[in-house]
Amino acid sequence: MTDLAWLTVAEAAELLRGRKLSPVEYARALIDRIERHDGKLNAFLRFTPEIALEDARRAEAEIARGAWRGPLHGVPYGLKDIIDYAGLPTTAHSKILKDNVAAADAPVAAKLKAAGGVFMGKLSTHEFAIGGPSFDLPWPPARNPWNRDHFCGGSSSGSGAATAAGFLPAAIGTDTGGSVRNPASMCGVVGIKPTYGLVSRRGVLPLAFSLDHIGPLTRTVRDNALMLDLIAGHDPLDPGSSQHAAGASAAQLDRGVKGLKIGVIRHFYTRDMQADPEMAEGIEAAVTTLAGLGAEVREIQTAPLNEYLACNRTLLTSEGFAIHETWMRERPQDYGALARERLMAGAFVRAADYVNATRLRRKLADSFHALFSGIDVAVTASSMDPPCRIDDPKAIEYTYARQARAPFNITGGPALSVPVGFSKAGLPLAMQIVGKPFTEALVYRVAQAYEQATGWVARHPALSDQEFNLDAARIRR
Amino acid sequence: MKDELTLEVVRAMAAEIGLTRLTEEHLQQLLRATLAARARRAALPIATLSAADEPAHVFRLEDR
Numbered sequence: 001m002t003d004l005a006w007l008t009v010a011e012a013a014e015l016l017r018g019r020k021l022s023p024v025e026y027a028r029a030l031i032d033r034i035e036r037h038d039g040k041l042n043a044f045l046r047f048t049p050e051i052a053l054e055d056a057r058r059a060e061a062e063i064a065r066g067a068w069r070g071p072l073h074g075v076p077y078g079l080k081d082i083i084d085y086a087g088l089p090t091t092a093h094s095k096i097l098k099d100n101v102a103a104a105d106a107p108v109a110a111k112l113k114a115a116g117g118v119f120m121g122k123l124s125t126h127e128f129a130i131g132g133p134s135f136d137l138p139w140p141p142a143r144n145p146w147n148r149d150h151f152c153g154g155s156s157s158g159s160g161a162a163t164a165a166g167f168l169p170a171a172i173g174t175d176t177g178g179s180v181r182n183p184a185s186m187c188g189v190v191g192i193k194p195t196y197g198l199v200s201r202r203g204v205l206p207l208a209f210s211l212d213h214i215g216p217l218t219r220t221v222r223d224n225a226l227m228l229d230l231i232a233g234h235d236p237l238d239p240g241s242s243q244h245a246a247g248a249s250a251a252q253l254d255r256g257v258k259g260l261k262i263g264v265i266r267h268f269y270t271r272d273m274q275a276d277p278e279m280a281e282g283i284e285a286a287v288t289t290l291a292g293l294g295a296e297v298r299e300i301q302t303a304p305l306n307e308y309l310a311c312n313r314t315l316l317t318s319e320g321f322a323i324h325e326t327w328m329r330e331r332p333q334d335y336g337a338l339a340r341e342r343l344m345a346g347a348f349v350r351a352a353d354y355v356n357a358t359r360l361r362r363k364l365a366d367s368f369h370a371l372f373s374g375i376d377v378a379v380t381a382s383s384m385d386p387p388c389r390i391d392d393p394k395a396i397e398y399t400y401a402r403q404a405r406a407p408f409n410i411t412g413g414p415a416l417s418v419p420v421g422f423s424k425a426g427l428p429l430a431m432q433i434v435g436k437p438f439t440e441a442l443v444y445r446v447a448q449a450y451e452q453a454t455g456w457v458a459r460h461p462a463l464s465d466q467e468f469n470l471d472a473a474r475i476r477r
Numbered sequence: 478m479k480d481e482l483t484l485e486v487v488r489a490m491a492a493e494i495g496l497t498r499l500t501e502e503h504l505q506q507l508l509r510a511t512l513a514a515r516a517r518r519a520a521l522p523i524a525t526l527s528a529a530d531e532p533a534h535v536f537r538l539e540d541r
Contacts, residue, residue: 210534310520317514329495332503340503345510348490349518356523358532363525365533 004029005166006460009223012169013071016063023063023074027056027118030076034120034167037463040148042140043162045081045093046122052076055118062116071226073116078171080156081122082129083214084203085109092205093125095138095334096327106203107238108172108214108231115230120168123158129179129207130155130320131339133390143390144186145461146427150387151396153186155179159217160187165463170218170227176207177312178382178405180215181417181432185382188419188428188456190224190447191217193405195437196412197242199228200235208319209240210358211312211409220457221418221447225250228440244438252441257449258294260442261375262287265302268404269381272305275402276385282420282429283381286450290379293449300378302368308407311364314349314357315410321346365411372436377446379433380404382417386427404432413437418447419456482515484508 004026007015015021031049038044059074079085082092084102086109091097105113113119124142126132132154133141142157144150145165152161156173160183163171173180175193184191192215199214206212216227232246264287269275275283291297321328324343332340371378384402388395408415415434422428433450435443451457487508491499499507 306520307522310517313517314514314521325494329498332496332499337506341506341510344503344507345514347494347496347507348511349514353518353521355532356526357521358534359526359530360521360523361533363530 005033006219007169008220009071009075009169009218009226010220012075013073016059016074017068019063023056023059023118024053026074027052027076030120030167037165038167040143040463041145041161041165042124042142043158043165043167044078044121045091045124045139045158046088048088048119048121052118052120059116059118069116070230072112072230074118075170076118076120076168077112078120078123078159078162078168079109080125080159080171080173082125082174082205083109083172085119085122088122090205091122092128093132093137093139094127094336094339096331098138102203104203107200107235109203111231111233112172123156123162123171125157126155126179127336127339128205128324128343129174129176130342131336132157133396134336134338136336141390144387144427145463146188146387149389149391150427151186151390153183153383153387156183156217160184160189160191163187163189163217163219164461166460170216170223172231173215173217174204174207175213175215175409176211177316177409178403180213180217181382181405181415182403184217184417185430186387186428188422188430188459189217189219190221190416190418191215192224192228192414192416192440192443193408194228194232194414194440195242197240198232198244198246198438198440200233200238200241202235202238206323208316210319211316213409221444221451222250222253224416225253225440225444249441249444252445253448255445256293257290257446260295260377260446262290262295262297262446263300263371263375263378264297265378265380265404266299267301268305269384273384273402273404275381278423279381279384279386279429283379283431286420286431287379289453290446290450293453295446300371300375302371303364305404305407307360308364308410309401311357311360312406312410313345314353315361317343317346318349318354319346361410364407368407368411369413369436377433377435377439377443379431382430382432386423386425386429408432408434414440414443416443416447418450421456422459482508482512487511
């Protein structure tokens with residue numbers, strides 16, 4: 001039985017192109033599912049079924065006359081609510097911006113529109129992509145589809161939750177210290193922070209200019225590569241945008257890992273921090289799987305994790321406070337407590353400390369990239385712990401900093417979170433695959449080989465006892 | 478520097494940069510946040526930098 005909720009972008013594209021599935025029927029099925037279940041998960045901050053159906057009708061007419069635009073044509077997607085979509089508010093999940101209607105599409109939104117995607121709505125985020133999970137904001141925090149009492153990660157919380165819950169096959173998030181990869185890890189989906197500058201940041205509310213990245217979350221590696229290929233590309237109006245040729249990540253997916261050299265940054269999760277035993281076991285089993293597929297695996301060393309984290313947070317809070325200083329002066333009470341405290345950490349960072357952090361960044365990045373003279377990609381932990389309860393502030397605070405994602409916001413190269421199994425409690429485990437700048441195709445290739453060798457992608461959370469069994473009837477045989 | 482930081486000191490520092498609308502709760506948050514930022518500063522291996530180590534944001538103009 002084919003369930004529309006779990007169609008991948010690639011599978012849906014084939015059905016839609018072949019006119020075996022109607023974009024309108026597909027959109028309606030997911031709309032029904034969202035209406036039925038999102039009250040329990042809060043993945044959507046602004047659900048837009050009217051736009052989705054309009055997009056779907058347009059896609060149906062275009063495909064019917066042979067004007068197929070590509071793999072997203074007629075496929076639903078969502079945007080983290082710090083990304084501008086013309087005519088809708090970009091709230092950043094904050095009271096401060098609740099009426100901030102976007103005048104124009106961000107280039108990433110424009111690219112997805114041009115690809116014929118079906119826009120389902122704006123997705124929950126931590127406030128200003130930093131403060132969450134919070135219960136003192138105008139909208140509730142997103143919850144983990146694998147267990148709604150648990151944290152779904154952030155700040156691209158709704159993007160992770162919606163994708164894992166089968167509300168959407170793809171969503172877009174942003175990542176300044178790990179905010180695509182954290183919800184990907186916690187929700188058991190695939191998320192990439194691409195190379196800095198590969199995807200335009202314009203029209204996306206900044207958290208920290210030098211660390212912000214935009215990337216997709218999907219349920220499969222192939223879909224992630226397809227989505228990145230759609231949103232990557234030079235933007236002359238984004239001063240950080242790269243002119244490096246983008247795209248073709250999906251084309252190299254199935255070449256396997258035989259002969260590739262994979263470095264394991266084990267000290268991040270065994271010495272610098274000690275990962276939860278189940279998480280460490282999941283990563284080690286994945287490393288063994290990659291070796292079994294023919295990769296040459298060896299342990300590598302880089303700078304201590306804490307140096308990367310201190311560098312990331314010094315830059316992030318300094319740049320973040322510069323953006324928020326005026327609001328912090330005029331309306332501090334309108335922030336949620338977590339965003340206010342995390343952003344205020346930048347208020348009194350000395351200029352010399354900020355500059356020194358940027359000097360360290362260059363050193364850290366140069367020495368990290370030098371490692372790639374002997375390896376093709378590296379693997380390491382993403383989160384150190386499985387998801388904790390969402391209503392346990394101490395556990396949230398403890399696990400928030402226990403991550404190995406921020407180093408790659410410092411180095412700027414691609415970093416992808418991929419599921420490596422489940423804890424005994426049934427919560428997702430994950431690892432990262434990282435590369436030197438602009439080697440997304442290689443990172444995806446390794447992730448694809450691992451995904452194909454394991455069965456994690458076939459497991460989905462049960463949102464209720466009664467799933468959508470009618471969906472199969474909507475596919476024309 | 479860390480042991481000099483009190484709520485009153487933070488209140489004065491906040492006022493100097495125009496953060497005059499913070500409540501007592503906000504000031505407690507600012508104190509905690511500033512202490513955390515200073516702890517992070519201590520973790521930065523600044524002693525490893527030489528005078529010639531340049532910031533990451535130094536840019537080149539050849540493309541303009």
